Amino acid sequence: MNPKWWKESVVYQIYPISFMDSNGDGYGDLRGIRSKLDYLQELGVDVIWVCPIYKSPNHDNGYDISDYCDIMKEFGTMDDFDRLLSDMHSRGMKLMMDLVLNHTSHQHPWFIESRSSKDNPKRDYYIWKKAKNGGPPNNWESYFSGSVWELDPQTDEYYLHLYSKYQPDLNWENPVVIDKLHEMVEWWLKKGVDGFRFDAIAHIVKAEGYPDALNPSGAKTVRAYEMFSNLEDVHTLLQNLHDKVLYYYDIMTVGETSGLGPEQALNYVGDGRRELNMTFQFEHMNLDAASPASGRWDTVPWSLHELKQIMGNWQTVLHNRGWNANYLCNHDQPRSVSRFGDDLFYRIPSAKMLATFYHMLEGTPYIYQGEEIGMTNVAFESIDDYRDVETMNYYEEKRSSGVPEEQIMAAIHKKSRDNARTPMQWDDGDEGGFTTGTPWIEVNSNYMEINAASAVKDPDSIYHYYKQLIQLRKKHQVIVYGEYGLLLEDHPEIYAYTRTLEDQQLLVILNFYAREPVFELPSELAGGKPQLLISNYPLSKEDDLGSLKLRPFEARVYLRQQV
Template identity: 85%
Template sequence: MNPKWWKESVAYQIYPISFKDSNGDGIGDLRGIISKLDYLQDLGVDVIWVCPIYKSPNHDNGYDISDYCDIMKEFGTMADFDVMLREMHARGMKLMMDLVLNHTSHQHPWFIESRSSKDNPKRDYYIWRKGKNGGPPNNWESYFSGSVWELDPQTDEYYLHLYSKYQPDLNWENQVVIDKLHEMVEWWLKKGVDGFRFDAIAHIIKAEGYPDAANPGGTATVRAYEMFSNLEDVHTMLQNLHDKVLYFYDIMTVGETSGLGPEQALDYVGDGRRELNMTFMFEHMNLDCAAPGGGKWDTVPWKLTDLKKIMSNWQTVLHNRGWNANYLCNHDQPRSVSRFGNDLFYRVPSAKMLATFIHMLEGTPYIYQGEEIGMTNVAFELIDDYRDVETLNYYEEKRNQGMPEAQIMSNIHKKSRDNARTPMQWDDSEDGGFTTGVPWIRVNSNFREINAAAAVKDPDSIYHYYKKLIQLRKKHPVIVYGEYALLLEEHEEIYAFTRTLEDQRLLIILNFYEHEPVFELPAEFAAGKQELLISNYAPSKEDDLTQLKLRPYEARVYLERQIQA
């Protein structure tokens, strides 16, 4: 079982710019976070993951860092950070920082020096290459569209950026760079932070020689994931970071490692690997992509049986060998109730059902800000209301290709990262109580109906349902450590599974749709021995678990004690 505090924790993700503004400039900040710590303590979360708050010109909402050891002025000061950390610890909550080690901002002093001349001592801190045949050094395509290479006229060479041209990749083949990054990580640990979410960590090593990728379909450029994702030396680098720095602190680490199945994830999180505690899986985030591994914008309806296969595989492979990080949305993904639930007619029950799903899986559950009150996707009519660089690049690219405006905007409404980045809806006052000024991005217009103040007052709200799920997790070790087993593998509407630890067994029954299918109790269960722990509907006296007619998006969790092994 190998108990660890981070296995037993519930994490809450804060996207600072959109969480709470304390000074009326329309931008969330550290003092805003401090003002809401009592709310998070009441919810019951243990770890707060804060997205980047470092000094940054903010071309990619803080994921372009210009100083690793300073705070973005819009967010506050290092003194504010120290207060925030102290106040979190005083409430029994831990802080997990979001750290980008793959790239910096183009305004980082290292890059300013690196680009100044070919013989600058810091030239090799980044990845520079000469062009080829009058163009970029290879055909790799950026995550944000276009080539990964940007020509710098000052030295007539290209630098590599897997993301925006304002985010040049660091050279992890340079030992000086590695040493400086290690020193910076330890600097934060000495300040007392409790862990890191390592952004884009799977990409720190690139294919030797930077060869062209295969060119299927005759397209001019291709996404060359295999050329800069999860290469073997990534593990060497993480093991070195662990052995030289992380090992000496009792912290929580999670990696952003796209493109992996669970067997490959064990290379990062397997017991004894000396790398990370857990990684974020991405397979379930691609369920609604039209083509496997294809672009995110072209969507198709997703199937519950496919979700079962993916989640069951991760649950089964990692059991007693590694650890899962479970989530349904974050700052890069659409709102979970809009994507996997029903935000029109069954917002409350479907949000509760999805919460039950994530919190009853083996692994650390992550709540994204606003998920605990059922915040939904936004559908701005005008592209001018969007702020996300990926969304804006997609809009321009498709406009230039002649795609109809209505189709472009429909795709953006479904998949833009700004769905998750609209301001937190605190109350029904102007702009949802997020700011007294003009918010950096518009607030979702449904804030008068969906807000934290109303949710806290309503004992039957999504918020209070989350509180109960978190309390159950702290009370029943089987929820944390129990072994997962899937039931009804081919059922298209019901997702049912068990979690078993010693002589206790959980039965989790989830209806993922608005229909009313019947759940039949499997033969291995003794009827009448199950205690209902939680449900998103009031139980009925006529309930018969042997033949249970489920209501739309119904969720039930039963506990069975003293089962025979």
């Protein structure tokens, strides 16, 4: 079982620019977070993960860092940070920083020096290459569209950026860079932070020689993605970071490692690997992708059967060998109730059902801000209302290709990262209580109906349901450490599973659709007197667990002693 505090914790993710504005400038800030700690403490979360707050020109909402040891002025000062950390610790809560080690901002002093001349001492802090056949050094494509290479006229060479051209990749082959990053990580740990979410950590190593990816007509198709994701030397570098820095602190670490399955994940999180506590997997986030190469925008209906396969595989492979990080939404993904539930007719029951689903799995649950009140996707009419660089690049690319405006906007409404980045809806006042000024991005127009103030007052709200789930997790070890077992594998509408620890067993029954299927209790689970722990519907006296007609998006969790 190997108990750890970070296994037993519940994490709440804050996207600070959109969480709470304390001074009316339209940007969320550190003092705004401090003002809402009582709300988060009442919810019951243990760890707060704060997305990047470092000094940044903000081309990619803080994921382009220009000074690792300073605070972005819109968020406040280092004194504000120290007060926030102190307030969290006084409440028994922990703070996990979001740290970008793959790249910096183009305004970082290291890059300013690096680009100044070919013989600058910091030239090799980043990845520079000469032109090839009059163009970029290879054909790799950026996550934000176009080539990963940007020609810099100052020295007539290209620098590599896996994301935007304002985010040049660091050169992890340079031992001086590694030492400086280690020093910076330890600087934050000495300040008392309780862990790190390592952004894009799977990409810090690139394929030797930077060869071209092969196109589909080649003898073997190799996507550019495979040239800079989860390569073997990533593990050597992470073990080095662990042994020299992380080992000496009792912290929580999670890596953003897209493009792998659970067996590969064990290379990062397996017991004894000396790398990370857990990783974020993306297989379930790609359920609605039209093809592996289609990216975010081309979608198809997702399959419950495939969701069972993916989640079951991660639950089974990592049990007693590693640890899962469970989530359905974050700052890069659409709102979970809009994506996997029904945000029109069954928003409340479907949001509760989805929460039950991932909170009852083995692994640490991650709640994204607003998820606990059932915030939904947004559908701005004009591209001018969007702020996400990936979304705007997609719009321009498709418009230049002649794709109709309404088709482009439909995809954006469904999958834009700004769906999760609209301001937190605190109350039904102006701008949803987020700011007294003009917000950096518009508040979702449904804030009059969906807001934290009304949710806190309503004992039957999604907020109070999340609170119950968190309390149950703290009360029953089987919810944390129990072994997962899938039931009714081929049922098209019901996702049911068990969690077993010694003589205790959870039975989790989830209806993922608006229809009313009948749950038939497997014979091996019959007998005894199961105790209902939680349900998202009021129960009827006629309910029969042996043959149970489920209501739309119904969720139930039972605890039983094994016979």
